[in-house]
Amino acid sequence: AQGGYELWLNYRKTENPETLEHYRTHLLSVVMDENSETVDAIREELSTGLGLMLDSTVSFISEIPEKNSLVIRKTENLPSGLRNTLKKDIATIENDGFLIRASGNTVIITARKDVGLLYGTFRLLHHLQQGLPLRNLRILDIPKTDIRVLNHWDNLDRTVERGYAGASIWKWHRLPGYIDPRYKDYARANASVGINGTVLTNVNASALVLTPAYIEKVAALAEVFRPYGIKVYLTARFSAPMEIGGLQTADPLDPGVRQWWRDKVDEIYKTIPDFGGFLVKANSEGQPGPQNYGRSHVDGANMMAEAMAPHGGIVMWRAFVYSEHDTTDRAKQAYNEFVPLDGKFMENVLVQVKNGAIDFQPREPFHPMFGAMPHTPLMMEFQMTQEYLGFSTHLVFLPKLYEEVLQSDTYRHGKGSLVARVVDGTLDNKKISGMAGVANIGSDINWTGHPFAQANWYGFGRLAWDPYLSASQIADEWLRLTFTNDNNFIKPVKNIMLESHETVVDYMTPLGLHHIMDTGHHYGPGPWVGNLSRPEWNPVYYHKADTAGIGFDRTPSGSNATAQYAGEVAATFNNVKTCPEKFLLWFHHLPWDYKLQSGNTLWDGLGIRYQEGVNRVREAQKTWAVMEPYVNKQQFEEVRMLLGIQHEEAQWWRDACMLYFQTFSKQPFPEEMETPL
Numbered sequence: 191a192q193g194g195y196e197l198w199l200n201y202r203k204t205e206n207p208e209t210l211e212h213y214r215t216h217l218l219s220v221v222m223d224e225n226s227e228t229v230d231a232i233r234e235e236l237s238t239g240l241g242l243m244l245d246s247t248v249s250f251i252s253e254i255p256e257k258n259s260l261v262i263r264k265t266e267n268l269p270s271g272l273r274n275t276l277k278k279d280i281a282t283i284e285n286d287g288f289l290i291r292a293s294g295n296t297v298i299i300t301a302r303k304d305v306g307l308l309y310g311t312f313r314l315l316h317h318l319q320q321g322l323p324l325r326n327l328r329i330l331d332i333p334k335t336d337i338r339v340l341n342h343w344d345n346l347d348r349t350v351e352r353g354y355a356g357a358s359i360w361k362w363h364r365l366p367g368y369i370d371p372r373y374k375d376y377a378r379a380n381a382s383v384g385i386n387g388t389v390l391t392n393v394n395a396s397a398l399v400l401t402p403a404y405i406e407k408v409a410a411l412a413e414v415f416r417p418y419g420i421k422v423y424l425t426a427r428f429s430a431p432m433e434i435g436g437l438q439t440a441d442p443l444d445p446g447v448r449q450w451w452r453d454k455v456d457e458i459y460k461t462i463p464d465f466g467g468f469l470v471k472a473n474s475e476g477q478p479g480p481q482n483y484g485r486s487h488v489d490g491a492n493m494m495a496e497a498m499a500p501h502g503g504i505v506m507w508r509a510f511v512y513s514e515h516d517t518t519d520r521a522k523q524a525y526n527e528f529v530p531l532d533g534k535f536m537e538n539v540l541v542q543v544k545n546g547a548i549d550f551q552p553r554e555p556f557h558p559m560f561g562a563m564p565h566t567p568l569m570m571e572f573q574m575t576q577e578y579l580g581f582s583t584h585l586v587f588l589p590k591l592y593e594e595v596l597q598s599d600t601y602r603h604g605k606g607s608l609v610a611r612v613v614d615g616t617l618d619n620k621k622i623s624g625m626a627g628v629a630n631i632g633s634d635i636n637w638t639g640h641p642f643a644q645a646n647w648y649g650f651g652r653l654a655w656d657p658y659l660s661a662s663q664i665a666d667e668w669l670r671l672t673f674t675n676d677n678n679f680i681k682p683v684k685n686i687m688l689e690s691h692e693t694v695v696d697y698m699t700p701l702g703l704h705h706i707m708d709t710g711h712h713y714g715p716g717p718w719v720g721n722l723s724r725p726e727w728n729p730v731y732y733h734k735a736d737t738a739g740i741g742f743d744r745t746p747s748g749s750n751a752t753a754q755y756a757g758e759v760a761a762t763f764n765n766v767k768t769c770p771e772k773f774l775l776w777f778h779h780l781p782w783d784y785k786l787q788s789g790n791t792l793w794d795g796l797g798i799r800y801q802e803g804v805n806r807v808r809e810a811q812k813t814w815a816v817m818e819p820y821v822n823k824q825q826f827e828e829v830r831m832l833l834g835i836q837h838e839e840a841q842w843w844r845d846a847c848m849l850y851f852q853t854f855s856k857q858p859f860p861e862e863m864e865t866p867l
């Protein structure tokens with residue numbers, strides 16, 4: 191527990207004596223008589239979990255006894271009496287879903303598949319971790335998306351692109367012979383929140399991972415993950431046929447190239463029969479792709495999808511594309527390239543779209559592609575690793591950001607056409623759906639660097655399973671599972687978490703500002719002229735500050751990026767009076783003395799926002815300072831010190847941005863703002 195290694199699977203002994211007795215009475219005899227690797231994993235988790243929480247030994251039996259018991263069986267194997275009692279609920283369990291029911295003297299976990307039993311088991315354990323009663327318990331939960339995957343941006347040399355929690359957890363040099371115990375704990379953590387896949391390698395891919403020596407290593411990982419319902423996926427470098435196949439071209443319409451991919455995919459499936467598929471970054475930021483040969487994304491994706499189809503594999507083709515040749519507005523490029531291709535991708539292709547049209551900024555309006563491709567499954571890509579949000583040094587609870595995006599209304603089929611409905615496929619009746627999260631995991635003892643960054647992994651998993659969950663519920667669950675059920679801790683600390691996203695937006699990029707981090711590493715402020723090698727790598731491209739004002743005009747008088755949204759949404763954003771202030775400078779270039787809703791000028795309002803961000807970090811520090819009794823010493827100190835850095839850097843952001851923007855506004859700072867340090 192000291193280092194936070196257990197994550198939210200921290201099975202503390204149940205504190206309340208009555209609750210403890212209640213749990214012991216009902217749960218210490220477990221009826222499990224099915225046989226599979228997954229069932230073995232369930233047994234092991236229960237031995238540990240119940241063992242620790244109830245401070246007792248669990249006995250596993252194969253017949254349902256007269257006395258109280260916990261029954262874990264697939265629906266088809268329930269005794270007919272029980273099946274009858276639960277008939278209505280059972281009829282609605284689908285796919286990987288599960289039912290937990292207290293009925294008579296039994297608590298039942300049932301599902302169609304073994305993996306559903308596993309998910310149900312974890313959910314019951316989480317229920318107990320929160321000290322909740324078993325009486326009348328009824329949890330029926332079915333995942334709303336099919337593909338729930340982590341994207342590791344991990345390189346084969348164990349560096350992690352945009353990774354801030356140590357080296358990659360994949361010890362390629364020791365695989366397949368050496369299986370790090372972490373692999374299993376990783377699988378447990380993922381399965382406990384319903385994640386069912388992992389892309390092991392960086393989107394900026396090395397072709398090497400597709401060579402036989404690496405396929406064997408990947409197979410060894412797949413074996414550890416299999417009992418936990420987790421499939422492995424790899425990133426496929428488009429030029430691999432040339433780099434490792436000795437071909438002269440990677441042209442997707444070349445028969446030799448197509449054959450090479452078919453053979454390669456067959457070879458992978460021979461070693462990993464349940465391989466998930468490929469994730470591809472093509473023709474983006476210098477990566478090779480079909481456009482190198484004058485072909486389209488469809489040509490490239492379908493070539494790979496055709497190779498995958500006989501095996502049931504999928505292709506996740508990324509829409510994160512932009513090129514230096516289109517200099518008007520980077521935000522428009524993905525939509526322009528992909529929307530005309532709607533309906534042309536094979537059925538096993540999903541197009542994976544980042545939550546916003548630029549790049550994982552502290553805040554972005556939802557990507558206009560959501561809802562705009564009714565014939566193509568679109569996967570959401572969120573980022574857990576905090577590339578633009580203070581790395582794993584700043585405390586930011588990202589489910590707040592995810593929730594804001596998922597709850598945005600695309601208006602593609604009128605009001606209520608939420609992004610969440612695009613992601614779960616219900617808006618246009620998609621056959622397949624999914625959500626991807628760029629992992630924040632590394633070999634740090636606590637996995638994620640910042641102790642609170644674990645909540646972003648947890649929350650991503652919960653939202654991938656159910657994109658309609660609230661960030662507040664997720665924060666509550668995570669705190670209880672990870673630390674304590676004491677409300678004197680939960681209430682104030684949950685508040686820190688729920689405010690943390692707005693806080694970081696305020697001290698980094700308030701009122702719709704974006705991409706003003708220092709170029710390259712993206713840590714800390716750098717709104718001034720930066721990287722000149724490409725215009726859209728230069729922060730001034732995004733804020734466009736001048737003596738007249740600040741902001742990026744994306745309305746019809748500017749880049750007209752708003753035209754990519756449904757009419758209602760475009761109209762709201764276009765009109766400076768209806769555009770939400772949080773997106774003001776994303777869509778409008780406004781004079782420094784423009785009046786905000788508060789009555790302040792834009793200039794004063796900016797300064798006040800920056801200051802408020804700083805102030806809220808201070809409040810968080812104060813709140814945390816009295817939390818020592820509730821967490822262990824080490825974690826208390828870790829968070830305390832990190833908040834100290836965050837406070838200093840929030841001031842740095844405020845001062846750097848306001849001093850720089852002042853060279854254009856030529857106005858004094860607002861009274862509410864502290865004098866720069």
Ligand code: GCU
Pocket residue numbers: 351352393394471510549577
């Ligand atoms: C960002 C990030 C890159 C990453 C890219 C991507 O631009 O800075 O490191 O490769 O996103 O998502 O492909």
